[in-house]
Amino acid sequence: MHIKNFIKYSLIFFLLFSGKILSAAELTNLTPGQVNKSLNNETLVIDIRTPREWQTTGIIPGSHPVKFFDQNGKYDTQQWLAAVQKLQSSPDQEIILVCHSGGRSGKVGKLLSKKLNMPNVSHLQNGIKSWIKEQRPTEKACTATQTC
Numbered sequence: 001m002h003i004k005n006f007i008k009y010s011l012i013f014f015l016l017f018s019g020k021i022l023s024a025a026e027l028t029n030l031t032p033g034q035v036n037k038s039l040n041n042e043t044l045v046i047d048i049r050t051p052r053e054w055q056t057t058g059i060i061p062g063s064h065p066v067k068f069f070d071q072n073g074k075y076d077t078q079q080w081l082a083a084v085q086k087l088q089s090s091p092d093q094e095i096i097l098v099c100h101s102g103g104r105s106g107k108v109g110k111l112l113s114k115k116l117n118m119p120n121v122s123h124l125q126n127g128i129k130s131w132i133k134e135q136r137p138t139e140k141a142c143t144a145t146q147t148c
Contacts, residue, residue: 027109029125032134035060035096043094044087048108049128051141053100057128058138060098065141068108077111094120101127 030038039045045063047054054065066083069075084095095118097105105123112118124131132138 027106027113028122029102029106030096030122031125032131032136035098035124035131036136038094038096042089043096044084044089045096045098046084046087047098047128047141048105049099053128054141057132059141060128060131061137061139063098069104077116081116092119094122097121097123098131099123099127101129103127 035045039060039062045060047059047063047065048068049065050067050069050071051065059065064087066080066087068080085091088095095112097109099105099108102123102125105127109121109123113121128138
């Protein structure tokens with residue numbers, strides 16, 4: 001009887017602490033083609049770059065410009081999440097993050113998926129640069145301080 005309990009508790013311990021089976025969601029790297037396919041469904045594409053960057057290159061059509069970092073590299077996660085939640089149709093809606101080259105969106109994506117346990121978070125690998133390199137369309141970004 002003690003052996004069965006030992007095995008049962010060992011299995012529970014393994015499942016809880018193995019780090020792979022019950023770990024937080026992993027951030028997925030997406031290609032421009034994969035992002036493009038996601039634009040036709042309920043996926044929420046969020047461009048986390050700065051307003052100056054949005055004006056320089058434009059944004060992916062259908063994406064939402066919601067900057068994450070300020071000009072000093074600081075951020076307010078709660079304020080940003082509040083803005084994103086207003087855009088979400090459900091808490092588990094797939095989110096794709098976009099930045100210039102994939103560095104910032106990767107960091108933010110890992111924060112969301114690992115630290116905040118948000119499911120379904122991905123990012124555009126190599127950022128808007130890869131989107132533009134494949135000659136995919138962009139559109140002018142409309143922000144609260146800029147009319148389109």
